[in-house]
Amino acid sequence: MSAxxxxxxxxxxxxxxxVTDEFHGDLxxxxxxxxxxxxxxxxxxxxxxxxETVVKxxxxxxxxxxxxxxxxxxxxxxxxxxxxxxxxxxxAMTNNWAYALSAEKxxxxxxxxxxxxxxxxxxxxxxxxxxxxxxxFLLQDTGASGTPLMYAFREREKILDLFxxxxxxRMMCNFQRFGGCRTDAPADWLAxxxxxxxxxxxxxxxxxxxxxxNEILLARTQGVGRLSAALAVSAGVTGPxxxxxxxxxxxxxxxxxxxxxxxxxxxxLGDHGDTYDRYMIRVLEMRESIxxxxxxxxxxxxxxxxxxxxxxxxxxxxxxxxxxRIEGPKGEIGFYLIxxxxxxxxxxxxxxxxxxNLTILEDLCLGHTLADTVVILGSIDxxxxxxxx
Amino acid sequence: METAEQLRDxxxxxxxxxxxxxxxxxxxxxxxxLLLGAAHARAVxxxxxxxxxxxxxxxxxxxxxxWLQAGYLEAVYHLFSMARPQGGPVVIRLRxxxxxxxxxxxxxxxxxxxCEFQEREAFDLFGIRFADHPDLRxxxxxxxxxxxxxxxxxxxxxxxxxxxxxxxxVLAKARPPAPAPPSGPxxxxxx
Amino acid sequence: MSDPAPxxxxxxxxxxxxxxxxxxxxxxSLEELYNWGRSHSVWPLQFGLACCAIEMIxxxxxxFDIARFGSEVFRPSPRQADLLIVSGTVTKKMAPQVVRLWNxxxxxxxxxxxxxxxxxxxPFKQGYxxxxxxxxxxxxxxxxxxCPPRPEALLNGLIALQEKIRGxxxxxxxxxxxxxxxxxxxxxxxxxxxxxLLPPNNPAVWAPPAxxxxxxx
Numbered sequence: 201m202s203a204x205x206x207x208x209x210x211x212x213x214x215x216x217x218x219v220t221d222e223f224h225g226d227l228x229x230x231x232x233x234x235x236x237x238x239x240x241x242x243x244x245x246x247x248x249x250x251x252e253t254v255v256k257x258x259x260x261x262x263x264x265x266x267x268x269x270x271x272x273x274x275x276x277x278x279x280x281x282x283x284x285x286x287x288x289x290x291x292a293m294t295n296n297w298a299y300a301l302s303a304e305k306x307x308x309x310x311x312x313x314x315x316x317x318x319x320x321x322x323x324x325x326x327x328x329x330x331x332x333x334x335x336x337f338l339l340q341d342t343g344a345s346g347t348p349l350m351y352a353f354r355e356r357e358k359i360l361d362l363f364x365x366x367x368x369x370r371m372m373c374n375f376q377r378f379g380g381c382r383t384d385a386p387a388d389w390l391a392x393x394x395x396x397x398x399x400x401x402x403x404x405x406x407x408x409x410x411x412x413x414n415e416i417l418l419a420r421t422q423g424v425g426r427l428s429a430a431l432a433v434s435a436g437v438t439g440p441x442x443x444x445x446x447x448x449x450x451x452x453x454x455x456x457x458x459x460x461x462x463x464x465x466x467x468x469l470g471d472h473g474d475t476y477d478r479y480m481i482r483v484l485e486m487r488e489s490i491x492x493x494x495x496x497x498x499x500x501x502x503x504x505x506x507x508x509x510x511x512x513x514x515x516x517x518x519x520x521x522x523x524x525r526i527e528g529p530k531g532e533i534g535f536y537l538i539x540x541x542x543x544x545x546x547x548x549x550x551x552x553x554x555x556x557n558l559t560i561l562e563d564l565c566l567g568h569t570l571a572d573t574v575v576i577l578g579s580i581d582x583x584x585x586x587x588x589x
Numbered sequence: 590m591e592t593a594e595q596l597r598d599x600x601x602x603x604x605x606x607x608x609x610x611x612x613x614x615x616x617x618x619x620x621x622x623l624l625l626g627a628a629h630a631r632a633v634x635x636x637x638x639x640x641x642x643x644x645x646x647x648x649x650x651x652x653x654x655x656w657l658q659a660g661y662l663e664a665v666y667h668l669f670s671m672a673r674p675q676g677g678p679v680v681i682r683l684r685x686x687x688x689x690x691x692x693x694x695x696x697x698x699x700x701x702x703x704c705e706f707q708e709r710e711a712f713d714l715f716g717i718r719f720a721d722h723p724d725l726r727x728x729x730x731x732x733x734x735x736x737x738x739x740x741x742x743x744x745x746x747x748x749x750x751x752x753x754x755x756x757x758x759v760l761a762k763a764r765p766p767a768p769a770p771p772s773g774p775x776x777x778x779x780x
Numbered sequence: 781m782s783d784p785a786p787x788x789x790x791x792x793x794x795x796x797x798x799x800x801x802x803x804x805x806x807x808x809s810l811e812e813l814y815n816w817g818r819s820h821s822v823w824p825l826q827f828g829l830a831c832c833a834i835e836m837i838x839x840x841x842x843x844f845d846i847a848r849f850g851s852e853v854f855r856p857s858p859r860q861a862d863l864l865i866v867s868g869t870v871t872k873k874m875a876p877q878v879v880r881l882w883n884x885x886x887x888x889x890x891x892x893x894x895x896x897x898x899x900x901x902x903p904f905k906q907g908y909x910x911x912x913x914x915x916x917x918x919x920x921x922x923x924x925x926x927c928p929p930r931p932e933a934l935l936n937g938l939i940a941l942q943e944k945i946r947g948x949x950x951x952x953x954x955x956x957x958x959x960x961x962x963x964x965x966x967x968x969x970x971x972x973x974x975x976x977l978l979p980p981n982n983p984a985v986w987a988p989p990a991x992x993x994x995x996x997x
Contacts, residue, residue, distance in 0.1 A: 234877055237826050237856045241833070242874055262729035263874040264830055266904040269714075270739060274906065283903065289831035308617030353841040371831060371928060433646050433671050436703025447671060449647075454674040520616020523650065523667050523678055534650055536667070539616065551650040551667075556703050585830055588729060730909065731873050731972040738908045745908040746976040 227255065230570075234263045238341050238574045241584030245561075245573065252569040257562045261587050268589040272548030277303055277378070277515045277537075280548065285372040287533075287550060288586040290330050293322040293363070294528040296376035301457060302524030302535035303378045307517035310507055315380035316459045317500040321393065322363075322375070323526070324489040324496070328400060329359045330529035331440075331482040332407075334581050338479060339411065341578035342420045348411060355403055358396055365389060379510025390497055397493045404486060412483065421476040425564040425576035428473060435559040439531025440485060441580060444470035444477040451527035458526075462499075463492045475579040516543055523551075530554055530581050550589055554582040593621035596643075596679065603636060604629050612682060622665070622680035627694055630683055634700045637668060637679065644672040645679055648697070651707035653715035657741040661685050662717050664694055666704070685717060688740075696722035714739035811950045818888065819850075819945035822938070825861035826854040827881065829868025832895035832928040836867045839931035849938055858884040863941070865934075866920075869897035869904055870911040872977050876969050882918045883966045887958030890945070892922045892937055899923050916981035918967055 233244035242263035248256040268287065272280045284299045285292040297319050304311065311319075336352025360370040366389055367373040367382070375382050411417060427437070429445040442449055450467040452460040468484035470477030517539045525534030531553025538547035557580050564580075565573045591599070593611045600609050600623070608626030625633055637645045650667040662685045667678045685692045696719035698704045708719045709728040716737035719725055727734065736743055797807050808816075828836055840846045840854065855861040858881045870878055882891070893914055896902030901912035914920065921944060924937040948956050957963035964984065970977040 234874060235827060235881060242829055262727075262731070262909075263871055263877075264869065265729040265871055265873065265909045266869050267738065267907045267909055268904075270908070271904070271906065286831055286903070289834060305618045306616055350842050353838060354843065357838070357841075357843045370930070371834065431702070434702040435705075436648055436701065438649075449671045449674060518616050520614050520618060522614075522616065522618035522620060523680070525649070532649060534667075536650055536652060536665070538654065547652075547654050549650070549652045551652075555706055556649075559703060559705050733972045733974060735974045736908075743908070745906075746980070748912060748976065748980050 232570075232573070233260075239577065240337065240582055243577075243582065243584055243587070245577070247565075247570065247573065249570060252571075254565050254568055254570060254573060257565045257573065259558055259561050261558075261584065264584045264588040266585075266589065268550065269548055272545060274544060276513070276543045277517075277545060278512050280545075281376070282372065282374045284550075285374055286585055287552070287589060288528065288530060288554070288583045289371060290333060290583060291326045291529050292371055292373045293326045293375060294526060295533065296373065297323060298524065298526045298528065298533045299535050300376040300378055301526060302522055302537050303515070303517070305524045306520060306522035306537050306539055307378065307515070309379045309510055311380055312504050312507055313459070314384075314501055314503040315505040315507075317496050318381050318385060318505060319376065320458060320460065320463075321493060321496050321500070322366075324493045325359050325362065325393070327489045327529045328486055328493075329356050330581075331486045332356060334482055334578075335407070335411070335479065338575070338578040339417070341574045342417065344416075348407075351403075351407060355400070362389065362393055362396065365392075377506065377510070377512060378515055380504070380506035382506075384505045390500065393493075394497050397490055397497065400490055401487070404483070404490075408483065412480070417479075418476065420572075420575055421479060421579070422474060423472070424475045424568060424572050425579065426472060426474045427560065427564060431560060431563065432473070436556045437531070437560065439528070439553055439557070439581075440481045441478055441531065441557055443467065444481045445473035446470060451525060451532055455525070463495050465489075465492050475575055478579040478581075516541065521547075525551065528553060530583070530586070531557055533586075550586075552586040552589060554580075554584075554586045558582060558587065593623060597623060600633055600636070604633060607633055609633070620678060620680055622682050624682045624684065627683055630681075631695050631697060631700065634666075634681070634697050637681075638700055643679070644670045646701075647671045648701035648703045649678070651697075651704050651711065653711035653717055653739065655688070655715055655740045657688075660687055662688055662692060662715055664708075664711055664717055664719075666697065668701075688716075692716055693718045693720055695720050696725075698722055713737070716740065812946075814950065815946045815948055819942040821850040822863045822890065822941065822945075823853050823855050823861050824851055824863040824865050825858055825881065825885070826856045827864060827866070829866065829870065829874065830895075830897065832867035832897070832926075835928045835931050836865060836894065836934060839934045844931040844935065846935065846938070849935065849942070851938060858882075859886065861885055862888065863890050863892065864918075865892045865894050866898040866914045867894040867928075869902060870914045871909045872911050873909060873972075875911045875914075875917060875977060876971070878914060879917050879967055879969045883969070887963075888956055890921045890941055891918055892924060892934075892941060893920045894924045894926075894934060894937065895929060896925060896927045899925060902927060911977075913986075916986045917970065918982075919985055 228249045231244060231246050233239045234242040244260040246258045246260060247254050268283055271283060281296060281299060284295040287295050332352045332355050336349035339348040363373055364370045366385055367375040427445050429447050432442050432445045433447060446469050448467055448469055453467060465488040468481050470481050519539055519541045521538040523534055523536045525532050533553055534551035536549040537545050540546040564576050597609050597611050607629035610624045612622045612624050614621050637643055645668040647669045648666055649669050652665050654663040654665060656663060664683045666681045669678055683694045685694060694717055696708055698708060706728060708722055709725060711717050712719060712725055713727040713729050714737060800807055838844060864882060864885060893899045897904060898914050901910050904910045905912055922937045922941045924933055926933050950959060968982060970979060
């Protein structure tokens with residue numbers, strides 16, 4: 201390919217031509233959101249409809265832009281840790297870990313082994329929590345109003361009880377530190393976590409028996425919002441949404457951060473890239489997470505959870521920059537930190553998986569009906585705290 | 590994976606007219622970056638994406654940085670490869686001429702679709718204009734907003750109520766009467 | 781004993797009413813009955829902004845069960861809702877929408893500011909896009925601190941609101957807005973300005989607290 205011939209810009213997916221003649225009538229432009237029961241937060245979709253079919257869709261957000269990155273520049277490194285809880289507010293533990301990992305890369309800080317195991321346990325519990333809630337919300341979006349969500353939140357409460365007894369807060373855990381974890385797990389915490397994980401397989405069986413083969417779900421989600429692998433890679437889509445298209449890219453295997461190489465788990469891949477595949481990938485990932493949790497809870501060694509040489513309040517990394525990322529439940533969550541040697545970062549950037557996954561929302565929704573739009577958005581799994589920061 | 594110097598040499602051989610320099614990263618992370626001149630940036634980016642040895646088909650992170658002291662804005666791209674997953678990021682940087690009127694950089698959205706929203710955010714918050722971006726408009730702030738809030742010299746509107754705490758900055762602010770909100774855009778915003 | 785006594789003398793009449801109730805005779809005042817009916821079926825609007833919304837959803841789920849308090853039905857349309865639970869950070873971009881929703885809710889309506897962000901901007905107070913509290917534009921009845929407040933705290937706030945409703949007098953200057961002719965109708969919706977909202981707050985509803993500035997450091 202010669203350097204002077206630029207290929208045309210990546211086309212935004214199948215163009216749906218609207219039919220506007222005297223017989224068919226005008227196009228209807230509606231604004232779904234920012235206050236809407238199905239948009240997972242303050243998210244707005246400006247959709248142009250030809251009857252019921254979507255011919256154009258522009259996402260609008262920023263309604264929850266809380267200048268997290270500016271606050272990061274004005275706060276010390278440790279002071280930003282509670283703010284990372286509030287990014288993806290379902291998955292506080294993994295946000296904390298991503299930030300701690302980036303800061304540890306920036307400073308060259310080591311982490312003791314027990315802390316690594318504890319981080320893996322908490323991250324996988326968060327993955328269970330997130331995927332369970334996603335299943336509940338997705339079914340809520342298809343119209344199964346309330347009941348699957350009740351089951352999902354029932355399990356979520358059990359996991360939140362564990363988080364509360366460990367970190368003091370249900371949702372905003374603020375638990376990871378640069379060099380380990382804030383405190384060690386209480387004496388019976390690991391036993392209780394083991395009991396929860398033992399019972400989770402039975403809950404998933406019960407849930408799947410009700411939902412997975414359900415013909416209404418199949419009719420609503422199969423073939424809806426098909427994403428091709430090439431477009432997914434080009435659009436930077438990560439997480440279960442990418443793996444549903446068949447691309448085997450899971451940072452737990454690719455980067456092998458923490459101690460994930462020690463665990464034996466598979467990465468489920470999808471065939472079609474439609475909404476049903478995205479849902480099933482998450483269910484299968486939950487089963488793999490249970491395997492990891494069993495192994496981690498069995499093998500966790502004794503020892504300190506914090507590196508004794510780690511600095512917390514006096515954390516002043518040398519000038520430099522680092523980009524650290526982990527496989528969060530929604531995709532690749534990364535933090536890019538530039539240090540100028542001071543107590544505050546010079547540049548503090550969050551790479552939000554939900555924002556980048558939304559790049560192809562219009563491509564997925566074109567040609568579908570408005571009701572499918574809601575289901576497609578539900579399967580992308582966005583959280584506005586992360587999209588807007 | 591090749592080092593930044595080797596990559597720079599290979600790119601320079603491929604594009605003799607391009608300006609490519611290695612920006613060393615002093616910290617322990619050792620993620621060195623390549624500084625590209627704006628004129629050939631898109632050609633280099635296409636090469637990075639399509640070269641079979643590199644196959645950097647995944648642009649993970651696009652962000653802006655405001656170097657106030659040095660007097661320019663910067664767009665930083667973190668590139669990974671999904672086809673060849675092993676290896677750290679290849680980081681490329683593009684710099685604007687200054688912070689006032691020469692703030693245009695070539696958009697890399699035609700190369701990696703993932704740059705679309707993130708370049709819009711860099712435009713919104715930093716004021717970097719990306720040429721040939723398919724839809725360059727504000728993404729997080731409202732359209733009538735004129736400032737670029739992530740710049741280091743942005744002054745936010747004074748809508749705090751005064752709180753009687755011992756906090757140093759609040760005390761300093763409370764001594765004279767609070768100034769009126771700025772009537773025009775802060776200095777440094779492009780026209 | 782059986783006259784419809786106003787609420788101020790309800791305390792004095794209550795022992796007699798309790799006595800009668802034990803004998804199976806139920807007496808009440810119009811005001812008590814009206815307020816009791818209103819307070820026990822407050823329907824919230826399905827409105828969540830940020831993290832506090834998840835705790836609000838958790839409070840409507842099986843473990844905490846807001847349905848016990850009559851608030852099971854979260855209405856998606858503001859025309860059918862009584863209660864606006866502002867749960868989460870109100871940004872300046874979202875503030876006009878919140879005020880519009882408040883205007884669209886019919887009287888009697890109540891507002892709960894749930895979480896530190898809705899009360900005063902919370903941890904994001906130092907923010908160019910953060911509205912430092914929703915009470916700058918609409919009147920708030922109950923403030924629930926926390927970040928996020930536990931679902932039990934939200935239920936406590938709801939109970940406090942119910943007590944407030946039950947204590948309202950139907951006549952006189954303390955009557956709720958929907959029974960007074962001089963109460964404001966629509967609250968002004970702010971516009972997007974070049975740097976900030978226009979106006980940045982609603983002076984009829986909120987005024988900055990009086991600053992006691994000292995001349996010395």
